[in-house]
Amino acid sequence: MKRLVLVLLLGSVGAAQAYYRDNSLFARITVYWAHGGHGADQYSRQHKSATGTRLQQGQCAVDPRKIPYGSKVVMPDGSTLNAVDTGSAVRNRKAARKSGRTISEKNAIVIDKFFETKHQALMWANSNPPFVSVKVIPPGAPAVAKPNITNSQPIALGSQAPAKPTGAAASGPMTIVSNGPATGPTGGIIRNPLGRLGR
Numbered sequence: 001m002k003r004l005v006l007v008l009l010l011g012s013v014g015a016a017q018a019y020y021r022d023n024s025l026f027a028r029i030t031v032y033w034a035h036g037g038h039g040a041d042q043y044s045r046q047h048k049s050a051t052g053t054r055l056q057q058g059q060c061a062v063d064p065r066k067i068p069y070g071s072k073v074v075m076p077d078g079s080t081l082n083a084v085d086t087g088s089a090v091r092n093r094k095a096a097r098k099s100g101r102t103i104s105e106k107n108a109i110v111i112d113k114f115f116e117t118k119h120q121a122l123m124w125a126n127s128n129p130p131f132v133s134v135k136v137i138p139p140g141a142p143a144v145a146k147p148n149i150t151n152s153q154p155i156a157l158g159s160q161a162p163a164k165p166t167g168a169a170a171s172g173p174m175t176i177v178s179n180g181p182a183t184g185p186t187g188g189i190i191r192n193p194l195g196r197l198g199r
Contacts, residue, residue, distance in 0.1 A: 024133050025066070028096035028108045029075075030089075031125045032061070036118030044114070049085040057120075061085035061112035063093075070139030073111060076132050081113060096131075105131050 034044050034055065047055040051069050060073060060081040067073065073081040089095065090110045100106035108131060115121035 023136050023138075025136055026104055026108045026131065027111045027134050028093070028099065028105070028131055029125075029128065030095045030110060030112045030130075031115055031121035032087075032112050033115045033118045033121040035116060040118070050087075051084045053084045055085065055114050057115060058082060059084045059114045061087050061090045061114070063091045063109060065091075066109050067111075067136050068138055072137040074135040074137065076134070081111070085112070085114070087112060099130060 032044055033040050034047055043049075044055060049055050049059070050061075050064075053059070058079075058081060060083055062069075062071070062073070062083040062085075064083075064086055067083050069083055071083045073083060075081065090112050093108070093110045095110050096108040097106055100108065111134065113121075113124070115124065
C-alpha cells in the first residue's frame with residue numbers, strides 16, 4: 001500500500017513538472033489601447049480591466065477558460081505579459097478565425113496586448129508576427145531560480161601539473177600543485193588565474 005501511494009505521489013509531481021515545462025500555446029496576438037482614435041472602448045479608455053486592476057502596458061486580455069487571470073504570458077522575445085483582462089473578441093477568437101490561413105492558425109487562442117496609445121499599439125503590431133507560440137506560467141507556479149554563476153573557469157585539481165615559480169604569472173584555470181611548500185589545506189600551493197598565491 002505504501003509503495004502504491006509513493007508511486008502515485010511521484011507520478012503527480014512528475015506530471016506537474018512536465019506541465020510547467022511544456023505549457024506552450026499557439027496564439028494570435030492582437031492589440032488594444034486606451035488613447036488615440038477608434039478602437040478604444042469605454043473600459044480601456046478608463047484603464048479598467050475585468051479583474052479590477054488598472055490597465056497598463058505589460059498586461060493583456062485573455063480567455064480565462066484557457067489562460068487563468070494572474071497568469072504570466074511569456075512572448076517569444078522574452079517579454080512577459082500579465083493576464084488581467086478579457087473581452088468578447090478574445091473569447092470568441094474572432095481575429096484568429098478571420099486571419100488564420102491554416103487550421104492551427106484558425107484554432108489559435110487570442111491574446112490582446114494592451115498599449116497606452118494607438119500609435120504604440122500599431123507600431124508593435126506592424127513589427128511583430130501575428131501568430132506566435134507563447135509560454136503560459138499559471139498563477140502560483142513555482143519560480144525557477146536561475147543559477148548564480150560567479151566564476152566561469154573550472155578549477156583543476158591535480159598533482160600532475162608542474163609547479164611554476166612563485167614570481168611567474170599563472171594563466172588558465174586555478175591549479176593546486178602538491179610539490180611545493182605546505183600552504184594550502186591539501187599541502188600544496190594554490191594558484192588562481194591571476195597568478196597570486198591563495199590560501
